[in-house]
Amino acid sequence: MVTKANRGPSAAAENRAALVAAARDVFAEQGVDGPISTVARRAGVGQASLYRHFPTRESLAYAVFDENLDAIERLAADPAATLRDVTDLITHQIEGSAAVIAFASRDEGPEMRALERRTARAIAAKVDAAKVEGVLAQSTTVEDLMLAIGMLSSLIAGLPAAERHRRVEQAWALLMRGLGPA
Numbered sequence: 001m002v003t004k005a006n007r008g009p010s011a012a013a014e015n016r017a018a019l020v021a022a023a024r025d026v027f028a029e030q031g032v033d034g035p036i037s038t039v040a041r042r043a044g045v046g047q048a049s050l051y052r053h054f055p056t057r058e059s060l061a062y063a064v065f066d067e068n069l070d071a072i073e074r075l076a077a078d079p080a081a082t083l084r085d086v087t088d089l090i091t092h093q094i095e096g097s098a099a100v101i102a103f104a105s106r107d108e109g110p111e112m113r114a115l116e117r118r119t120a121r122a123i124a125a126k127v128d129a130a131k132v133e134g135v136l137a138q139s140t141t142v143e144d145l146m147l148a149i150g151m152l153s154s155l156i157a158g159l160p161a162a163e164r165h166r167r168v169e170q171a172w173a174l175l176m177r178g179l180g181p182a
Helices: 009-028 036-043 047-051 057-077 083-096 098-105 110-132 142-156 161-178
Strands: none
Touching: 009 036, 009 047, 009 057, 036 047, 047 098, 057 083, 057 110, 083 110, 083 142, 083 161, 110 142, 142 161
């Protein structure tokens, strides 16, 4: 039997990244209640390593969500990116992480509220720019767009992965008719 050599603390960042990536896949396939042992196995680490990084299932789910938000913030900070670019990324994340987003949306705690505030801050300038460009109605707020994102997440949380994209595109088209200029 061949075992991996224990590289100790030097592997911590790499292990954490592998765990988050594996959790994203397992949660997308099996929901947030998917076996934690499967996450550890796919990441190529032991369960003890998983629990050192993420003592609870919730902390692992939030790490996936946090990584998604990092990508949203980076794209939203790009002056060349449009609101559509950002919502396309969010849509892609919703499609791939529907279970994580549905899980997080059940949480009314301060950690979830902080993640929602980060998302709202990230998209605020893009919402303002979309109003100037005539893509959104002047009365559309960041809160309206956040509500739309939450609705999309709830809509596809229970759908098979193969059906999510079509449903999200249909829903965005409908929502944009309501959020767009009159």
